[in-house]
Amino acid sequence: MKEGSLKISIGHLYPKHLNLYGDMGNIITLTKRCEWRGIDVEYDPIGVGDRIKEHDLYFIGGGQDRQQIEVAEELYKHKEFLQEERDNNAVFLGICGGYQLFGHYYQPFDGDKLKGISLLDVYTVAGKKRFIGNVTVETDFLTPKTLVGFENHSGLTYLQGDTKPLGEVAVGNGNNGEDKTEGAQYKNVFGTYLHGSLLPKNPNFADYLIELALEKRYGEKIVLKKLDDELELATHNSLVGKAY
C-alpha cells in the first residue's frame, strides 16, 4: 500500500486540562512526521462531556493534581470503551499525570484516591519528594535504544503483573526512584513520565508509535520511509546521559 493513501486518526484526551510543559508538542510531532510522508492525520481534541470516537491512537498529557482530579471522573466514564480499544490494538501514549490515570489509581498527597482506567497494571501513590530533572532511559525496543526527556512529578508508580517498563533509567528517577524502571507498556499502551515534550527529541519513538497506529488501522505492518532526522537526533544525542 503506497504511503500517499494512508491515514491515521488521533484522539487527544482532555487537552484543555492535561497539557503540562508543552505536551502538545507530541501531537505536533506525530502530525508533522505523518504529513512529511503524505500520511493524512485526523485530529480529534476530546473535551469533558464529549463522546469518545474510535481512533487509531489516543494521547493524554500531564497536569497538576488539580487538573487530574477534574479529568479522572470524566475519563473513568469511558473506562470500558477505552479498555476495548486497547484490546483492539489501539495505540495509547500517556504522559505523567495522564500516565498515572492509565493505571488502577493515583493517590495524591492530599485528598481522595483518583480511580484510573486500568489500561496498565500499575498504581501510583504521591511521594514526599518531587522528582525534577533530565532523564535518560535505555529501552530494548527502539533504535537508537535511548529515550530522553524531563521529569517533574511527586507520584511514585509501581508496575504489577506482566507490565513491562519502557526501559531502565540511566539518568534521573523514572517511575519511583527505587526500582530503576521508567514508564510502562502493555499491548500498544505506553505511559511515561517524560515531558519535554517527549517526541520531538525522540523521533525513534514517534515513528514506532505511528507504525503501530498504521498497523492497527490497516491490519498489516507498514514500514515508514526514513526522514532526515539530523537535527532531531543531534538534539537527542546532546541530551543522552545528561543530568543537567
Ligand code: GLN
Ligand atoms: N500531579 C502528578 C504528580 O505530581 C503529575 C504531574 C505531571 O503531570 N507532571 O506526580
